[in-house]
Amino acid sequence: MNAKVRDVMTPGPIGVDYYQSIGTAARTMRDWGVGAVLVVSDQALYGLVTDRDLVVRAVAESKGPDEPVGPLSSRDLVGVHADDDAAVAVALMREHAVGRLPVLEDGQVAGIVSVADLDPLAPPDEV
Amino acid sequence: MTGKVRDIMSAAPVCMAPTESVSAAAKAMQERGVGTVLVVSGGRLAGLVTDRDITVRVLAENRDPLTTRLGDIYTAELALLSPDDDVRYAARLVRERAVRRLPVVADGIPVGVVSVGDLALDSNSTVPDAIVLGRTVLNGIVPD
Numbered sequence: 001m002n003a004k005v006r007d008v009m010t011p012g013p014i015g016v017d018y019y020q021s022i023g024t025a026a027r028t029m030r031d032w033g034v035g036a037v038l039v040v041s042d043q044a045l046y047g048l049v050t051d052r053d054l055v056v057r058a059v060a061e062s063k064g065p066d067e068p069v070g071p072l073s074s075r076d077l078v079g080v081h082a083d084d085d086a087a088v089a090v091a092l093m094r095e096h097a098v099g100r101l102p103v104l105e106d107g108q109v110a111g112i113v114s115v116a117d118l119d120p121l122a123p124p125d126e127v
Numbered sequence: 128m129t130g131k132v133r134d135i136m137s138a139a140p141v142c143m144a145p146t147e148s149v150s151a152a153a154k155a156m157q158e159r160g161v162g163t164v165l166v167v168s169g170g171r172l173a174g175l176v177t178d179r180d181i182t183v184r185v186l187a188e189n190r191d192p193l194t195t196r197l198g199d200i201y202t203a204e205l206a207l208l209s210p211d212d213d214v215r216y217a218a219r220l221v222r223e224r225a226v227r228r229l230p231v232v233a234d235g236i237p238v239g240v241v242s243v244g245d246l247a248l249d250s251n252s253t254v255p256d257a258i259v260l261g262r263t264v265l266n267g268i269v270p271d
Contacts, residue, residue: 026186
């Protein structure tokens, strides 16, 4: 399998504003069926927040659902190109111990690729 | 990808009673670095709760994590693995059941959890430096 990142990514990433609430971010993930949303501040990409982030950085810390989601973001993002082989995404996730990568195309974030998007049945050297 | 489930599972799973709060489970997930809590009642596996479940079934629904119990939100219909199962079987279950985490049970006792990340990342390879994009590349991009 020589799938490209674009073939396995979830296109059209969903964004929330830095000041939108944690509860709104959770409902956005639920309604769109995604596990991560981009966080936007001043019309620029600020970071990324996952369903897990909402749990371990908000619920576990007794932060309420009305607090802004922005501070929960991961900021040091590692990206991958849409034209890269899916194997590159696998390697990047392992190297950086992350489960999701923003996918870049033409200078924009074109999607998000998740560890769950990658084929667990493919032999490692051919993913 | 070869090997047995016991080789890739996360052992010593976090187990909690159905009467424990969602808040306590979130703290356990944070402290233990896991995304799954197995819900155990009377020594038997009753179900599981994932970090995703807490987001969708508690936060999104405006339920209070302090008063909502694991018994109120856990998933009871489970596909189970044995430590001796082949990793390929685990991968097939993940795909067919569209689940991301599977409990591993031996002699009726929960002994581990396999996550989709354990499967997809179960290999060794190196990353060329040139494809690593740091925050300097990503920051400042305006999403559509």
